Every structure is written in C-alpha cells, then in structure tokens.
Amino acid sequence: MENNLALYNTLTRKKEKFEPLNAPFVGLYVCGPTVYSDVHLGNCRTFVSFDLIFRYLLHLGYKVRYVRNITDAGHLEGDRDEGDDKFAKKAKLEQLEPMEIVQKYTLGFHEVLRLFNTLPPSIEPTATGHISEQIEMVKQIIANGYGYERNGTVYFDVEKYVKEHDYTTLTNRKLEDLLNNTRELGGQDEKRGRLDFALWIKAKPEHIMRWPAPWSVGFPGWHIECSAMSSKYLGAQFDIHGGGMDLAATHHTNEIAQSQACNHVQPAKYWMHTNMLTVNGARMSKSAGNGFLPHELFTGQHPLLQRGYSPMAVRFFMMQAHYRSTLDFSNDALDAADKGYKRLMNAIALLDKIKPVATSSTTEFDLDALTNRCYAAMDDDFNSPVLIAELFEVVRFINAAYDGKASVQVADIERLKSFMQTFVEDILGLKDDVLGNGGTDSLDELMQIIIAVRNEAKSNKDFTTSDRIREELQAVGIQLKDSKDGTLWNKI
Known part of the structure; x- marks a missing residue:
C-alpha cells in the first residue's frame, strides 16, 4: 500500500x-x-x-x-x-x-x-x-x-x-x-x-x-x-x-x-x-486564573464558562484547529463547536431515516472525489480542520436528502454510512455522547413516547400543548418535523 x-x-x-x-x-x-x-x-x-x-x-x-x-x-x-x-x-x-x-x-x-x-x-x-x-x-x-x-x-x-x-x-x-x-x-x-x-x-x-x-x-x-x-x-x-x-x-x-x-x-x-492553548486570546495558565481542568469544562463550573460542554464536543473543538496551531478557548468558540458537532452527529443519525429512491438518473454527489480530498487533508500533516470542512459537504447533502431535495439509492446510503464511520468515528475518534448514557436507541424510544403524547394532543385539538412540546424540545436542541409519513425528530 x-x-x-x-x-x-x-x-x-x-x-x-x-x-x-x-x-x-x-x-x-x-x-x-x-x-x-x-x-x-x-x-x-x-x-x-x-x-x-x-x-x-x-x-x-x-x-x-x-x-x-x-x-x-x-x-x-x-x-x-x-x-x-x-x-x-x-x-x-x-x-x-x-x-x-x-x-x-x-x-x-x-x-x-x-x-x-x-x-x-x-x-x-x-x-x-x-x-x-x-x-x-x-x-x-x-x-x-x-x-x-x-x-x-x-x-x-x-x-x-x-x-x-x-x-x-x-x-x-x-x-x-x-x-x-x-x-x-x-x-x-x-x-x-x-x-x-x-x-x-x-x-x-x-x-x-x-x-x-x-x-x-x-x-x-x-x-x-x-x-x-x-x-x-x-x-x-x-x-x-x-x-x-x-x-x-x-x-x-x-x-x-x-x-x-x-x-x-x-x-x-x-x-x-x-501548540499552546489560549483563553480569549491570553495564554492559558493556572497562575493567570484562566486555566481549565477537563471536569470544569465538562460541568461548566468555572468563572470564565457560561455552561458545560460534552467531552466529544470538546474533542471536536480541538480537532477544528491544526495541532501545530494555537487553540483559543472562548464561550463563543465552544458554542460554535458544540453546534457543529451536533450537526455532524445529527447527519449520521439521519442516514437511517432517509427514504431511498429505486433509481437515480443523475449523480448528485461525488463521494469518491470527496473521499480523495479527505485523505489528502489527513496526508498533509494530519490536517483535521480541512478534513472537517470536507465532512460538512457530506452533512449538507445528507440534510438535503432527508428533506427530499436530493435523491439517493440504498447503495448510496450504505456508502455514506461507511464513509462517516471511517472519517468521523475511526479517524477523528468522535462518537455521539450528546444523548447521554442511554445512547441513541434509548433517546429514540423516549422521543417516540413524546411524539405519541404530542400526536394525542393534536388529535384532541389541544394545539397549545402540541406547540409547547415542539417549542420546549426546540429549546433543548431537538427539532420535530411533521410529514405525511408521521413525525420525525433530529438534533439541531
């Protein structure tokens, strides 16, 4: 090889x-x-x-x-x-x-x-x-x-x-x-x-x-x-x-x-x-009072933090900068990384919810070319920021396919799953920890119960309760989408 x-x-x-x-x-x-x-x-x-x-x-x-x-x-x-x-x-x-x-x-x-x-x-x-x-x-x-x-x-x-x-x-x-x-x-x-x-x-x-x-x-x-x-x-x-x-x-x-x-x-x-870490542009150090221990970053229990972040969101944040570049911690940067990480995990979860078409007359996404670009990024001194940028091209396509704006066949979905497994989990070392210890299956079971409660409220014309469920889920990062095939959910 x-x-x-x-x-x-x-x-x-x-x-x-x-x-x-x-x-x-x-x-x-x-x-x-x-x-x-x-x-x-x-x-x-x-x-x-x-x-x-x-x-x-x-x-x-x-x-x-x-x-x-x-x-x-x-x-x-x-x-x-x-x-x-x-x-x-x-x-x-x-x-x-x-x-x-x-x-x-x-x-x-x-x-x-x-x-x-x-x-x-x-x-x-x-x-x-x-x-x-x-x-x-x-x-x-x-x-x-x-x-x-x-x-x-x-x-x-x-x-x-x-x-x-x-x-x-x-x-x-x-x-x-x-x-x-x-x-x-x-x-x-x-x-x-x-x-x-x-x-x-x-x-x-x-x-x-x-x-x-x-x-x-x-x-x-x-x-x-x-x-x-x-x-x-x-x-x-x-x-x-x-x-x-x-x-x-x-x-x-x-x-x-x-x-x-x-x-x-x-x-x-x-x-x-x-390279070194900085906080809001200043070098991170214990003596300066701006140093974080990992558990403080996870819990948010530090004067400079507005909230806590999951270990995988922090890992994703670290991967967004090349290892030889300075990495600057700020609440805004961590929030942006947290949102990006959730978008990535959500796209992977959506692959099981996309309805494939029987045939597709046109090639809407060149996964081979993108795969080559991902390898080129990693071959260039392990350039994880460029790799992540390429991955979000896949995320955009997955979201479009989920929304019915792009068509994929069963084989395409399986290739996308393999691609995301390789670059997201095997190489970047990212896994879905947003969902807590229960994991994806446990959350999906919980969401089906919530969706059933909301559907019952809608059938009883209790739109106040139905809207409240949607809004409160939205506030904690879960989006509901109603369609002719039922209600689907995804993380935002």
Whole structure:
C-alpha cells in the first residue's frame, strides 16, 4: 500500500514523504504526564492530537507501536534537587504514600482520556519501572565521554557535545542566546558548563523517592527517562517523537543530545509538537486564573464558562484547529463547536431515516472525489480542520436528502454510512455522547413516547400543548418535523 504522508519535520523545517524507518512497525513516542496532580487541558490537547495520528496510521494499515510514558519518579523538572519533591509534597498534603499519589492521578488521567475517547497506547511505561535502564544509559554516556560526576550527581557535558553536534538543531536557537538566558541555579559551581544538565541527582536525606546507583543514592534527571524508555521499546532510532511545544527547547533538546551521545544516532526522524492553548486570546495558565481542568469544562463550573460542554464536543473543538496551531478557548468558540458537532452527529443519525429512491438518473454527489480530498487533508500533516470542512459537504447533502431535495439509492446510503464511520468515528475518534448514557436507541424510544403524547394532543385539538412540546424540545436542541409519513425528530 503506497502512502504519502507529508509530515512536518521540525528538524528540517519541511514536509517529506513518510517512510517508516523501523519495519514492520511505526515507532511513535509521546511524552506522557507527570502524575502528581490532575491532568490539565494542555496535556489533553496533546494526547487527543496524537490519538488522531495514531488512529490514522492504524487506518492506513501501518503496524504502530505507540509508547506514552508515565512520569512517576520523585524529581523536580530541572537540573538540581531544589525545593520540595512534588510527589512527596502532594503525599504530605493528602496524607498518602507517594505511590498512592501516582496511582490516584494515573487513574484520573486514564479516566479523562477515556471520556475523550482516546485509544490506549501500545505500551505505557513508567519512569520508576525503568530505573535500571536509565542507570545503564547514564553509564554509557559517561563511557562515551559526555558525562561526568560531581559529588554524587552526574551531569551531561553540553560544551563537549556542541563541539561535535548541533545542540540547537530542534529549535534553531543560537547557543550564545541559550548561555545568556541560563538562570543561575544551585550547583553551578559543580558544572563544567552553564548549560550542563543532570542525568542523575544525588538525593538529599529528606528526599523520599530514591534508588541506589554507582554514583549515589538518588534519582534520575528529568530528560534521561524518556530517552531510556523510548530506546528500550522503539530502538535507538524510531519514527515519530511528540509532545507539547513547551518541551522542545529544553526537554526534547536534551533528549536528542543524550540519545546521540549514548547511541550515536538521532533518536527520532520526525519531531511533532502541539501548540499552546489560549483563553480569549491570553495564554492559558493556572497562575493567570484562566486555566481549565477537563471536569470544569465538562460541568461548566468555572468563572470564565457560561455552561458545560460534552467531552466529544470538546474533542471536536480541538480537532477544528491544526495541532501545530494555537487553540483559543472562548464561550463563543465552544458554542460554535458544540453546534457543529451536533450537526455532524445529527447527519449520521439521519442516514437511517432517509427514504431511498429505486433509481437515480443523475449523480448528485461525488463521494469518491470527496473521499480523495479527505485523505489528502489527513496526508498533509494530519490536517483535521480541512478534513472537517470536507465532512460538512457530506452533512449538507445528507440534510438535503432527508428533506427530499436530493435523491439517493440504498447503495448510496450504505456508502455514506461507511464513509462517516471511517472519517468521523475511526479517524477523528468522535462518537455521539450528546444523548447521554442511554445512547441513541434509548433517546429514540423516549422521543417516540413524546411524539405519541404530542400526536394525542393534536388529535384532541389541544394545539397549545402540541406547540409547547415542539417549542420546549426546540429549546433543548431537538427539532420535530411533521410529514405525511408521521413525525420525525433530529438534533439541531
């Protein structure tokens, strides 16, 4: 099967033909969450975006090994053991063991992604489960001459690395700018260079999560975890490495350096980064008070939200922007996405209600051409906004056929069902959650009861009750249509 995925390669700043490096599978690694608190919406956007990528590669017939790690080691996200251990601090606040904190928030993370209908990764390794691999990688980096030990802490020698490799290949930043912008952190007197970062950190006596290593009892640096886990499950070089754009400048830059220093090869061919979230044009952050947790978005219980939105409406909202584009949250934008999502789901439901014609003398809709355009959109760096725009061409045709303004045969309806199944459910990962836990069948049964009550009111000439039922259903997003064949309903 010939595939021509034009993926965006951060390293080369160009689109290339996608050719899996490691047959028979595509290696996909995504940096997962640090599980000491609830997963935030920025993380969710990253994981939903890579779920789309995972789904599409599977649909094309690739064997994909999708690895998404869990960071559960008790380190700070920096070079030195400064301040409180985040896991220990949370454990003290909640009066739990650190690994209870890990379990609690890992389960919460999985539940949120379940609501967003993401597929589970092929492998979900934890940092604490791969301490030995991280120690071995640090040993190899030292043996290759790029690591050195000071007072039990092991550092990566960036200044030696830059003599032989491009340290800023991922971001194209100037090394001089990095040096000028480096903060004066503790431990600078131990380092050979200001940009050197910790591979292994000697633990202070009060540090709870610690492991024995040749250099000290301590814990791994932040960056070494992903390098060790990705190389174990995907090899020294694999196809796609992803995460949020905030990881590119430091975490992923250092991953490349230490992987190259250890294995003598760039770890990934493609680096894919999701862009940041904004709220009403301002960057989303907890400190600014404009950050949403997923459950706040679902319930509407946040000062900046006028109401709640279903997980699938939020997923649809995320898909309306390309993963490399900024995604701006506002009540108006969420309302528009909610309406668009409902239109899409309603069109799928209408396919079972359209009356086909026996024959059709003219071709009123070129589904083959539109299918090709949908694949072209996804082949162009997973361009979900263009795909969604094409899908609404189908929605318009389905609505016209339902209203009797276009004719379709039985075979056409079945092809449309297959098309919508492929692109809406299998690739975009959208399902109908507007109807609640009862699902479509349960709501349809309920609507038949309501329609029967309304028909009885009409037969008794109680038009006040009949009109009131219609208007109140309209207010909650359900439209009734009276025809010679009876009353039909659909979501609006």
